[in-house]
Amino acid sequence: MQRLSDEQLLDEVIAGEMAALAILVERYQPVLTGYLDRLVGSDWALAQDLAQETFLRVLRQHATRGDRSFKSWLYTIATNLARDHFKSSATRLSTPLASEHEVWIRDEVPGPEEHVLRGEQRSALVDALNLLGMECRTTLWLRFYCDLSLQEIADTLGIPLGTVKWRLSTGLRRLRSLLASSVDTYC
Amino acid sequence: MNTNDRDDLREALRELDATPAEIAAWTPLVRRLAEWPEGHITQASQEYLLSVLEQAMPLHSAVRQAIREQKPRRVTALLATARTQVSLFGLGFWLVSALVTLIGAVVVVKYLFSDQALVLRISGPLLACLGTIVAFRGRGTRVLELELVCLPSPLQLAVARLVIVLGYDVGLGLALSLLLWAGGSGQVLTLTLSWLMPLFLVAGLALLLSLWLSMQVAASLAYGSWLAFLAISTVPPLQTLLLTPALLVLPGGIGLAGLSIALLRMHAGMHRLLPQS
Numbered sequence: 001m002q003r004l005s006d007e008q009l010l011d012e013v014i015a016g017e018m019a020a021l022a023i024l025v026e027r028y029q030p031v032l033t034g035y036l037d038r039l040v041g042s043d044w045a046l047a048q049d050l051a052q053e054t055f056l057r058v059l060r061q062h063a064t065r066g067d068r069s070f071k072s073w074l075y076t077i078a079t080n081l082a083r084d085h086f087k088s089s090a091t092r093l094s095t096p097l098a099s100e101h102e103v104w105i106r107d108e109v110p111g112p113e114e115h116v117l118r119g120e121q122r123s124a125l126v127d128a129l130n131l132l133g134m135e136c137r138t139t140l141w142l143r144f145y146c147d148l149s150l151q152e153i154a155d156t157l158g159i160p161l162g163t164v165k166w167r168l169s170t171g172l173r174r175l176r177s178l179l180a181s182s183v184d185t186y187c
Numbered sequence: 188m189n190t191n192d193r194d195d196l197r198e199a200l201r202e203l204d205a206t207p208a209e210i211a212a213w214t215p216l217v218r219r220l221a222e223w224p225e226g227h228i229t230q231a232s233q234e235y236l237l238s239v240l241e242q243a244m245p246l247h248s249a250v251r252q253a254i255r256e257q258k259p260r261r262v263t264a265l266l267a268t269a270r271t272q273v274s275l276f277g278l279g280f281w282l283v284s285a286l287v288t289l290i291g292a293v294v295v296v297k298y299l300f301s302d303q304a305l306v307l308r309i310s311g312p313l314l315a316c317l318g319t320i321v322a323f324r325g326r327g328t329r330v331l332e333l334e335l336v337c338l339p340s341p342l343q344l345a346v347a348r349l350v351i352v353l354g355y356d357v358g359l360g361l362a363l364s365l366l367l368w369a370g371g372s373g374q375v376l377t378l379t380l381s382w383l384m385p386l387f388l389v390a391g392l393a394l395l396l397s398l399w400l401s402m403q404v405a406a407s408l409a410y411g412s413w414l415a416f417l418a419i420s421t422v423p424p425l426q427t428l429l430l431t432p433a434l435l436v437l438p439g440g441i442g443l444a445g446l447s448i449a450l451l452r453m454h455a456g457m458h459r460l461l462p463q464s
Contacts, residue, residue: 030228044226059243169203172213
């Protein structure tokens with residue numbers, strides 16, 4: 001069953017096959033939660049809740065998928081849930097990195113000075129990402145974290161391919177200029 | 188994306204029609220995105236998620252469940268399904284079939300024709316022709332979707348209707364055969380085979396042809412072909428060749444094979460009969 005495509009696994013899930021669901025969860029839970037964590041501004045618990053809700057909607061609304069690929073459809077649900085979260089709670093993404101996440105940073109344990117410097121750099125990155133706006137940020141994460149192709153991003157967000165390219169290049173250009181100015185500030 | 192893979196990253200940036208200078212400037216930036224602190228999915232959190240999702244899992248559909256439950260008592264379930272289908276046929280079907288049999292009996296008993304077997308060979312398949320037209324008219328009346336969602340599968344419904352049609356026709360035919368046999372009109376087995384085998388043949392052909400043609404056209408064509416065959420076989424040199432006792436069961440065999448193929452094809456291709464969206 002491991003060799004089945006996402007769409008074939010979903011068919012099995014709809015037919016009541018629990019093992020197929022376990023494989024889909026194994027394939028997508030980590031990256032989906034990571035994606036949502038980035039969208040909601042480093043809130044791992046909230047990201048896990050949203051990932052759970054995403055999978056629940058996959059089960060309840062599978063008839064609405066149509067001809068779309070499972071992957072695009074999954075990220076569409078997740079992105080919409082993140083958007084709804086911001087709309088409902090009027091939350092704005094300005095949260096700096098939560099201290100509890102520091103222990104999960106993949107880098108080797110830095111010394112105190114380096115720790116402060118990296119913390120400042122990360123904070124600058126988060127601030128710069130927040131200034132980009134939801135649409136650009138979502139597109140950047142879908143491409144450079146979830147590894148979706150340009151076409152898959154277009155399908156996920158329901159926008160033309162040209163708009164995907166424009167958002168990515170504009171996002172990177174703005175991000176670079178924002179980070180350059182923040183580096184000047186720190187220096 | 189594995190941002191450590193420099194080639195993949197450059198390729199991804201090249202897709203954005205970026206200039207070499209932009210690629211050089213953006214590469215470290217995208218690498219910095221990968222520095223985002225991230226939590227881990229633990230085994231426990233995955234198991235918890237699965238336990239939540241398990242409660243929302245779609246069960247086997249009610250239709251499939253019911254069909255599975257029926258499997259151990261297949262014959263009883265088939266008869267029960269057939270009983271519910273009886274109302275589909277209407278009074279006209281029962282009366283016309285009985286009338287055809289009665290006319291056949293009168294013609295044979297009164298010796299209106301010298302060739303008694305020919306009368307049976309004509310009247311027997313006529314019953315099958317009428318029966319299949321009435322029993323499978325549902326396919327043309329847009330009730331297929333309704334049948335697809337009801338408890339018995341479409342195949343079970345088709346078999347149940349065949350049981351009714353053939354059961355009634357065979358019952359009538361057997362009564363006629365016994366009547367003739369009691370009247371001393373010949374051997375009961377030969378008489379029975381002379382109408383039963385063509386009956387199976389026409390029913391099988393009609394159902395098989397209905398996969399491509401409308402039920403009425405298919406049934407008429409099957410019965411017409413049989414009448415044409417009878418007409419040809421009355422020619423003296425062919426009569427001895429085509430209607431020998433040894434070949435008597437051949438039409439029945441062909442008919443039963445046709446019925447089986449039609450039912451299997453009908454089952455496999457049922458979805459194609461649904462209206463296109």
